[in-house]
Amino acid sequence: MTESSASPEAERYLAALNAALAPVPVGTRRDIVAGVREELDGLDAQQTAERIARLGDPEFIATTALAEIDAAHSAEPSPPASASASASVPAPRTPGEARWFAVIASLLVMVGGFVIPVVGPLIGLVLVWLSRAFTRTEKWIATLTPVGLAAIVMLATIASGWVTSSTGGSLGGSMNSSPMSEGMSGLTGWHAAIIIVFATPVPVGGWLLWRASRTRSAADQTSAPEAAPESESAHTV
Amino acid sequence: MTVDVGAQLRKGVVEFCVLGQLARTPMYGWQLSETLVAHNIIASIGTLYPILSRLRASGWVSTFETQSDSGPVRKYYRLTPAGTAQLEMFRQQWSPFVDTVQHLIDPHAPSTSKPPHQNGDHD
Numbered sequence: 001m002t003e004s005s006a007s008p009e010a011e012r013y014l015a016a017l018n019a020a021l022a023p024v025p026v027g028t029r030r031d032i033v034a035g036v037r038e039e040l041d042g043l044d045a046q047q048t049a050e051r052i053a054r055l056g057d058p059e060f061i062a063t064t065a066l067a068e069i070d071a072a073h074s075a076e077p078s079p080p081a082s083a084s085a086s087a088s089v090p091a092p093r094t095p096g097e098a099r100w101f102a103v104i105a106s107l108l109v110m111v112g113g114f115v116i117p118v119v120g121p122l123i124g125l126v127l128v129w130l131s132r133a134f135t136r137t138e139k140w141i142a143t144l145t146p147v148g149l150a151a152i153v154m155l156a157t158i159a160s161g162w163v164t165s166s167t168g169g170s171l172g173g174s175m176n177s178s179p180m181s182e183g184m185s186g187l188t189g190w191h192a193a194i195i196i197v198f199a200t201p202v203p204v205g206g207w208l209l210w211r212a213s214r215t216r217s218a219a220d221q222t223s224a225p226e227a228a229p230e231s232e233s234a235h236t237v
Numbered sequence: 238m239t240v241d242v243g244a245q246l247r248k249g250v251v252e253f254c255v256l257g258q259l260a261r262t263p264m265y266g267w268q269l270s271e272t273l274v275a276h277n278i279i280a281s282i283g284t285l286y287p288i289l290s291r292l293r294a295s296g297w298v299s300t301f302e303t304q305s306d307s308g309p310v311r312k313y314y315r316l317t318p319a320g321t322a323q324l325e326m327f328r329q330q331w332s333p334f335v336d337t338v339q340h341l342i343d344p345h346a347p348s349t350s351k352p353p354h355q356n357g358d359h360d
Contacts, residue, residue: 021283027290028286028287028290031266031286031289031290032282032283032286034312035265035266035267035282035286035312036266036267036282038265038266038267038309038311038312039266039267041309042308042309054271055281055282056281056282060280060281060283061281061282061283062283063283064279064280064281064283064284065281065283065284065286065287067280067284068279068283068284068287068288069287071248072287072291
């Protein structure tokens with residue numbers, strides 16, 4: 001679903017901009033790309049070229065954005081580390097998160113449980129939190145979905161346990177009166193909860209993988225989530 | 238240690254320059270960026286968006302989307318009442334501050350520990 005009528009030159013520029021902005025926190029990165037896209041929408045090739053010339057080199061935009069973010073951090077009530085708050089080259093920093101980081105994190109969440117139960121997805125979840133490819137909301141969704149569903153199932157199990165014990169096994173059938181089968185039905189509920197904890201990371205990890213690949217796509221329009229996945233166009237590696 | 242004087246100065250005031258521009262009329266990102274870059278307050282549009290993020294987080298700026306004059310839908314930024322109040326506070330402090338600094342760095346002023354005037358002298 002793309003309403004953008006930006007020219008191919010504009011799309012190339014936006015792809016380069018998105019790539020250059022990789023080290024920038026995802027919210028700001030999307031704001032910048034969306035703001036520039038707004039500006040380039042509907043322009044013909046000549047106008048696009050003019051506008052792009054005025055915008056400047058994507059690397060320069062990224063450098064200045066990072067300098068501003070660094071300056072804001074060092075303006076907190078501790079002595080600034082250096083005078084690198086100028087608009088020129090900031091203090092050397094890691095070239096930003098490697099593209100594969102978010103992918104590995106998502107995959108670990110998704111299938112890590114089949115390699116190392118529980119610990120695998122947990123490691124994946126920690127990496128997701130460390131990754132810059134996901135927004136805070138996305139990270140919380142990924143964390144709380146398995147936990148939330150498991151909690152709901154466990155509460156339902158406990159509640160149904162109260163119900164069956166209060167009705168005293170009068171639900172019919174001789175099986176219900178044996179203490180062992182009453183224990184079994186309780187156990188099944190807990191089993192269901194455990195299965196949920198193991199199973200939900202799979203779709204959650206898949207969703208994370210999709211979000212991670214969308215962030216890299218230059219077709220990002222705004223920071224609002226969209227229903228249909230977009231096809232990835234210029235995908236610089 | 239070399240210090241980029243201009244950058245240090247701008248750091249302190251750039252947010253209020255953005256507020257000042259938005260006080261006149263809501264603007265979209267490119268509009269703001271063009272003006273501030275032309276006045277050498279920011280280096281590029283990349284500098285602007287982190288600032289706008291902070292201003293929104295502080296509750297001084299809000300956004301809305303609407304059809305612009307030239308057609309496409311754009312995201313506009315505008316001041317909130319809190320932002321207006323913040324800008325007013327800055328305005329009240331700015332002039333006396335400039336005078337004070339000028340007095341302190343003026344090579345010809347007689348050295349005195351007394352400030353040239355108190356707050357409230359100006360409009």
